[in-house]
Amino acid sequence: MAGKIIINTTPEQTRVALLENSTQLSELYIERKKDLSLVGNVYKGKVVKILPGMQSAFVDIGLEKAAFLHAADVVSGFDYSIFGEDIEDTVPLHLPIEDLLREGEEVFVQVSKDSIGSKGARITSYITLPGRYLVFMPGVDHIGISRKIVDEGERTRLKNLITELKPKNVGFIIRTASEGCTEEELKKDVDYLMLLWENIRKKKEKVNPPQLLYSDLNLALRSVRDLLSHEIDEVLIDSKEEHKKLTDFVNTYFPKLISKIKLYEGTEPIFDAYGIELEIPKALGKRVWLKSGGYIVIDQTEALTSIDVNTGKFVGKASLEDTIFKTNIEAVKEIAYQIRLRNLGGIIIIDFIDMEKEENRQKLFSVFQEAMSKDRAKCTILEVSELGLIQMTRKRVRESLEQVLCEPCHYCDGKGFVKSPTTVCYEIFMELRRIALKKKNCKIMVTTHPYVADLIFEDEREGLESLEKENGFKIILKADNTFHQEFYEVATL
Numbered sequence: 001m002a003g004k005i006i007i008n009t010t011p012e013q014t015r016v017a018l019l020e021n022s023t024q025l026s027e028l029y030i031e032r033k034k035d036l037s038l039v040g041n042v043y044k045g046k047v048v049k050i051l052p053g054m055q056s057a058f059v060d061i062g063l064e065k066a067a068f069l070h071a072a073d074v075v076s077g078f079d080y081s082i083f084g085e086d087i088e089d090t091v092p093l094h095l096p097i098e099d100l101l102r103e104g105e106e107v108f109v110q111v112s113k114d115s116i117g118s119k120g121a122r123i124t125s126y127i128t129l130p131g132r133y134l135v136f137m138p139g140v141d142h143i144g145i146s147r148k149i150v151d152e153g154e155r156t157r158l159k160n161l162i163t164e165l166k167p168k169n170v171g172f173i174i175r176t177a178s179e180g181c182t183e184e185e186l187k188k189d190v191d192y193l194m195l196l197w198e199n200i201r202k203k204k205e206k207v208n209p210p211q212l213l214y215s216d217l218n219l220a221l222r223s224v225r226d227l228l229s230h231e232i233d234e235v236l237i238d239s240k241e242e243h244k245k246l247t248d249f250v251n252t253y254f255p256k257l258i259s260k261i262k263l264y265e266g267t268e269p270i271f272d273a274y275g276i277e278l279e280i281p282k283a284l285g286k287r288v289w290l291k292s293g294g295y296i297v298i299d300q301t302e303a304l305t306s307i308d309v310n311t312g313k314f315v316g317k318a319s320l321e322d323t324i325f326k327t328n329i330e331a332v333k334e335i336a337y338q339i340r341l342r343n344l345g346g347i348i349i350i351d352f353i354d355m356e357k358e359e360n361r362q363k364l365f366s367v368f369q370e371a372m373s374k375d376r377a378k379c380t381i382l383e384v385s386e387l388g389l390i391q392m393t394r395k396r397v398r399e400s401l402e403q404v405l406c407e408p409c410h411y412c413d414g415k416g417f418v419k420s421p422t423t424v425c426y427e428i429f430m431e432l433r434r435i436a437l438k439k440k441n442c443k444i445m446v447t448t449h450p451y452v453a454d455l456i457f458e459d460e461r462e463g464l465e466s467l468e469k470e471n472g473f474k475i476i477l478k479a480d481n482t483f484h485q486e487f488y489e490v491a492t493l
Contacts, residue, residue, distance in 0.1 A: 005227055007220050007237040007246075008271050014242075016223040017276045022233060025279045026374075027340055030404050031219035038063075038111045038121055039397055040130070040216030044199055045123075046209040055097045058120070059107055062204055062210035065120035069109065071097040073124035078102055084144040094330055114398050117302065127200075129193050130216075132253050133178035134162070136193035137171035143366060148201055158186075160345055167192050177229055188253065190474045194441050224261075234260050238270040269419060283341050283401055294327040298338060304347035311353060324353045325360045329367055336371035345377070345396025354388040364392065411484065419486045421455045424448065428456075431490045432467050432475070440491065441472035448488040453479035 004019040011033070018027040031037060043061040049068075050057050058066035074097070101107070113122035114156040129136040143162050158174050161183055166172055178186065200214045207213070216222060220242055224235060225299055228250070237243045243263040250258050264270045271277040282288075289295045293313030299306045309331040311323065335350060355361055361384040368390060372379055386389070398404075408414030419427075428446060435444065448456075456464055456477060468475055476493075 002061075003232050005223060005232055005235040006270060006274055006276060007223070007235065007239075007242070008269070009220065009237065009239040009242045010433060014219045015271065016219055017271070017274070018227060019276075020111070021276065023275075024219075025276055025283075025341065026337065027343075028276075028280070028283070029219055029223060030401075037114055038215075039114055040125060041111045041212060042127055042214040043067075043109055043123075044204055044207060044211045045107050045109050045210045046214055047101050047103050047107060047353065050098060050101060050103055051159065052096070057097060057101050059109060059123060060210050061109065061111075061121075061123065062212065063115070063121060067109070067111070067121045067123040069101075069107070069123050069125065070121070073112070073122075073126065074100045078456060099316050108204060113396065116396070116399055116403070117419075124419045128173075129196055129200075129214075130175075130225070131173055131193045133181055133189045134193065135173035135175060136190075137173065137199060138197050140171040141169050142171035143172070143174070146176040149174070149179050150178045151179075161186055162190075168196065174440040177226075180230075185254070189263045192253070220246060224250060225253075228254075228257055228260065230257075232260060234262050236262050236264045236270065238264040280405075283338075284405065288334060288338060290327070290330050292327060292330055294330065296331050296335060296338070298342070298344075300344070304349055307338075307348065307350045309335075309352050310352070321356055321360070324355055325357075325364075328352045328355065328360075328364050332364060332368045333371050334410070336368065336375070339372070339394065340375055340377075342401045343398065344400055345394050349390050350390040350392070352384070352388045352390065361388075409422055421449075421451045421485065422486060424452045424486060425455050425460050428452070428459060428488055428490060429460075429463060429467065432471075435490070435492065436467070436471040436473070443474040443476065443493040445476045445478060445491045445493055446488065447480050447483065447491075449483045449485045450479040450481050451485060452488065453477055 002022050003275060004022050006017040006019060008015045008017075013030060015031075015033040016029040017025055017301040020026045045059040045067065047057050048060045048066055055071040056405070057069045059069050060214065061067050074095075107125055108127065109123040109125050110127050111121050112124045115121045126137070126139055129138075143159055143166070145155055145159060149158070155337070158178055158181070162172050165183070165187055203213050217225065220237065224246055228235060232394070235246070237246060240263060243261070247258065247261050250261055264273075266273050269277070286299065287295050287297050289312070293311075295310055295312045297308040299308075309328060311327050331352070338344070339348065352364065355364070365381075365384050369381060372381065372392075375394070377397070379392060380384040381390065383390075409416075412418050428448065432446075435442075464475060464477070467473060
């Protein structure tokens with residue numbers, strides 16, 4: 001599948017878009033200079049607290065929040081899916097956290113997941129360093145290989161080459177990009193990673209914790225390292241300075257692909273020229289329409305993401321079951337696309353329209369699996385339940401697109417709704433009745449949002465006059481457009 005990588009760089013941020021079929025935006029990555037991702041960074045840290053009940057420890061690595069280290073990450077290692085690889089893992093050995101670490105102990109760790117929301121960064125004590133074709137594992141004598149390399153002959157060839165090239169007592173993961181590589185290309189990657197590891201190890205011996213020992217490449221270089229392949233037609237970048245860095249990097253590590261790196265010299269902003277800027281707001285919308293007239297609704301919460309499928313305007317031409325099945329199948333492709341584009345992670349629940357036929361449910365599941373096979377993130381998908389749900393998990397390494405670009409609404413405090421003017425009006429009336437229990441025959445100032453004030457004047461005037469008459473009140477109503485719709489003040493004068 002032909003594709004393009006479009007890179008937009010400004011002093012404030014770098015944005016990378018992956019276009020499939022050279023036109024459809026399928027993945028979007030954003031890295032802001034003041035909020036750089038820490039995934040892949042290696043630190044010398046210090047254990048500040050052991051939590052046996054959670055089988056975890058908090059580690060000071062020099063960040064505002066202590067990083068979280070689970071017992072499984074001390075002994076079983078790193079999740080390789082952060083590099084977009086699906087490999088055959090070794091079987092982990094689990095030991096209690098109190099037998100592995102003690103408070104005050106110095107530890108050598110790597111960030112596997114950025115801080116998201118109120119949670120600190122997730123770390124692992126199993127260091128892994130990604131190259132172009134390989135991922136280096138200094139602590140394990142093991143060779144893994146991406147499952148996306150399906151040809152058995154090629155798998156055997158690559159494993160044999162790495163067995164010959166690798167030093168003793170270290171391991172490598174053979175990445176998808178290594179398919180078809182020569183021995184010379186693999187050796188260059190091995191040599192680079194071994195030198196990088198030696199520099200990190202030397203620095204570790206000289207510094208006291210907490211200390212950063214290694215940080216991964218910036219987003220532009222990282223994207224070229226991880227995404228550039230023979231299936232990509234070109235990489236376009238709109239900065240001369242970053243273009244030179246990219247060409248130097250590619251020329252050094254994979255020169256065969258240097259012709260794909262190009263400087264964008266158009267007068268129109270690069271994301272505008274390729275229609276990407278228009279697609280970004282759509283990727284933040286809650287409702288996504290399907291071509292048939294059906295639609296899906298995407299809701300992100302702290303615990304999970306729910307996706308609901310609806311027939312909408314689509315009425316079909318045959319039976320109800322056929323209409324539902326066609327809507328579900330169309331939704332499957334759009335859902336897989338939206339999951340990648342929005343970088344949805346964690347637990348995802350998809351509520352398809354109920355289908356009576358078991359064969360339709362099985363076909364739906366197969367089509368969804370195939371649609372998700374393009375995803376570089378690690379996914380676990382369960383079959384369609386009796387309630388018509390597909391439950392899945394997708395590895396969450398970085399924040400979703402919504403979390404990167406948005407923040408909770410200050411007006412509704414992230415609820416997604418506010419109390420209606422009628423509700424606020426009746427709350428004001430209840431407050432006036434509380435005052436009436438203690439005090440009569442007084443002047444009262446009520447200050448509220450204009451919407452609420454208008455409602456009281458127009459629709460609830462009778463109720464206000466009744467309160468005045470019963471309690472001897474003189475009520476002055478004041479509208480203030482600086483007030484939140486839910487906020488009001490009731491004061492006796």
